[in-house]
Amino acid sequence: MATPDEFSFTPQASIPDRLGRSGVIHTPHGDIATPAFIVVGTQATVKAVLPHAVAELGAQAVLANAYHLYLQPGADLVDEAGGVAAFMGWDGPTYTDSGGFQVLSQGAGFKKVLAMDTKGLASDDVIAPGKDRLALVDDEGVDFRSYRDGSKHRFTPEISMSIQHQLGADVMFAFDECTTLMNTRPYQERSLDRTYAWALRCLAEHRRLTDSRVGKPYQSLWGVVQGAQYEDLRRKAARDLAAADVDGQMFDGFGLGGALEKENLGTICRWINEELPVDKPRHLLGISEPEDLFVAVESGVDTFDCVNPSRTARNGRVYTDDGCYNVDTLPNKRSFTPLEAGCDCYTCTHHTRAYLHHLARAKELLFYTLMTIHNERFHVRLVDRIRASIETGEFQSFKAEFLGRYAARKSG
Numbered sequence: 001m002a003t004p005d006e007f008s009f010t011p012q013a014s015i016p017d018r019l020g021r022s023g024v025i026h027t028p029h030g031d032i033a034t035p036a037f038i039v040v041g042t043q044a045t046v047k048a049v050l051p052h053a054v055a056e057l058g059a060q061a062v063l064a065n066a067y068h069l070y071l072q073p074g075a076d077l078v079d080e081a082g083g084v085a086a087f088m089g090w091d092g093p094t095y096t097d098s099g100g101f102q103v104l105s106q107g108a109g110f111k112k113v114l115a116m117d118t119k120g121l122a123s124d125d126v127i128a129p130g131k132d133r134l135a136l137v138d139d140e141g142v143d144f145r146s147y148r149d150g151s152k153h154r155f156t157p158e159i160s161m162s163i164q165h166q167l168g169a170d171v172m173f174a175f176d177e178c179t180t181l182m183n184t185r186p187y188q189e190r191s192l193d194r195t196y197a198w199a200l201r202c203l204a205e206h207r208r209l210t211d212s213r214v215g216k217p218y219q220s221l222w223g224v225v226q227g228a229q230y231e232d233l234r235r236k237a238a239r240d241l242a243a244a245d246v247d248g249q250m251f252d253g254f255g256l257g258g259a260l261e262k263e264n265l266g267t268i269c270r271w272i273n274e275e276l277p278v279d280k281p282r283h284l285l286g287i288s289e290p291e292d293l294f295v296a297v298e299s300g301v302d303t304f305d306c307v308n309p310s311r312t313a314r315n316g317r318v319y320t321d322d323g324c325y326n327v328d329t330l331p332n333k334r335s336f337t338p339l340e341a342g343c344d345c346y347t348c349t350h351h352t353r354a355y356l357h358h359l360a361r362a363k364e365l366l367f368y369t370l371m372t373i374h375n376e377r378f379h380v381r382l383v384d385r386i387r388a389s390i391e392t393g394e395f396q397s398f399k400a401e402f403l404g405r406y407a408a409r410k411s412g
């Protein structure tokens with residue numbers, strides 16, 4: 001029988017007077033040195049990039065999406081293929097998110113961004129029943145319509161666990177209700193109670209599935225901390241999930257979820273991580289920009305995912321230590337230099353800005369591949385450098401140096 005012994009976290013160096021640390025997450029499919037940037041492969045593919053190249057650019061793990069894979073090709077098919085890693089030909093650890101965010105965001109019309117535009121939206125408008133929306137929440141689960149064909153579906157904690165066990169990732173997340181900053185305080189309280197009840201149901205179903213799926217590697221289950229912008233709610237949610245125990249089954253790690261305003265990111269991560277046990281890993285679900293990585297790491301987050309590097313790459317946006325620029329602009333037409341001087345990625349060691357500019361103008365498919373490789377490598381390498389700075393006791397100086405340079409050019 002698979003046991004939680006196959007999964008563990010070893011904290012290593014820490015940032016003086018802060019919650020941030022380096023460490024290693026041990027999974028049945030390999031170790032993840034943390035802090036780590038987890039590359040997003042929503043549909044069991046990092047868009048436009050070969051799995052071999054994903055590994056070569058330094059990605060330690062890939063995060064796929066339970067909701068998308070449930071709708072297409074179906075979790076049972078992925079199970080038959082041997083799990084999401086085997087199915088996509090990825091030789092390493094994988095994460096799946098619970099599908100909760102994707103399902104609920106259809107009902108709310110909000111985006112998974114740190115800085116939300118709250119103008120023009122009334123409180124609780126986002127979840128009030130009876131409007132033209134694609135998802136409705138009740139205490140048992142969520143009814144939603146497929147974004148693909150409008151067909152009706154229902155997710156419950158048990159269904160999410162069943163899907164995620166079939167997908168077979170090393171890291172799974174409990175099914176939670178993701179609220180927005182527009183919800184009222186009473187709604188946030190009710191929602192938190194619901195998310196906690198769902199967390200216990202996830203633990204029970206996870207235990208049952210772990211015991212019944214004999215011969216499978218252990219899949220870790222991480223509880224998701226909600227509570228919006230309220231300190232007491234965030235702290236209570238973290239304490240409750242840390243103590244949650246169903247017949248000896250506890251959470252193996254934790255996700256920091258929900259809508260956050262960018263300026264409160266560090267504060268909210270700190271509230272949560274002050275309550276969580278130090279010997280279990282923490283993942284920040286969705287992050288937007290490089291400066292957020294420093295804030296999250298300093299506040300005790302171990303892993304993150306972000307779709308920005310690949311999404312913006314396909315639009316021509318290039319991340320560098322000197323801020324971002326768009327390669328599809330006139331100055332790059334005859335620029336025979338790499339996307340970023342000193343970058344060790346395949347794109348920068350083989351191609352010029354002029355070539356990328358040409359591919360963009362010619363609408364060639366290789367453009368997506370080369371751009372994504374650079375942007376993903378930039379984020380992976382940045383987090384690797386953050387990890388190294390923690391281990392040598394130079395986190396604060398590296399943070400000041402990096403952000404100073406990044407912001408200077410960005411605005412200049």
Ligand SMILES: [Zn+2]
Nearest residue numbers: 343345348374
């Ligand atoms: Zn590069």
